[in-house]
Amino acid sequence: MTKREAIFPEGRHALFKKHGYSAAVRSGDLLFVSGQVGSSDDGSPEPGFEAQVRLAFSRLQATLKAAGCTFDDIIDVSTFHTDPNAQLDTILAVKSEFFPEEPYPTWTAVGVTWLAGFDFEIKVIARIP
16 A cells, blocks of 8 residues: 655645645655645735735645646646636636646636635646656
8 A cells, every 4th residue: 555645845834734734645656736825925815816826826836846746747637716707817827827738637627615715726636757
């Protein structure tokens, strides 16, 4: 049986410990990344929706890097949105910067009513090279 290995990006370890979860978990050659939000270093939401989305992608990138992965290794993406109709164009624009060409990962977008003060969250599954 494969043992789980917790993966953490540089910094922010106290926030993960405080809330009792890992930034990502490696199991075999798969990486399961917890939902990443656009939070400042102190954990508060970044002001402005586009800034939150960009910072969430940056937080994701740092977590992937800690496991030796890049966006090219992502297989599956799930995103969560507090106002999908109003936010989708912004999300797609930022997403296209990080996933500029095919083959694209699978993607599930979910409208939600609560994200602990945030308006966007992204979680992924990646294959570790």
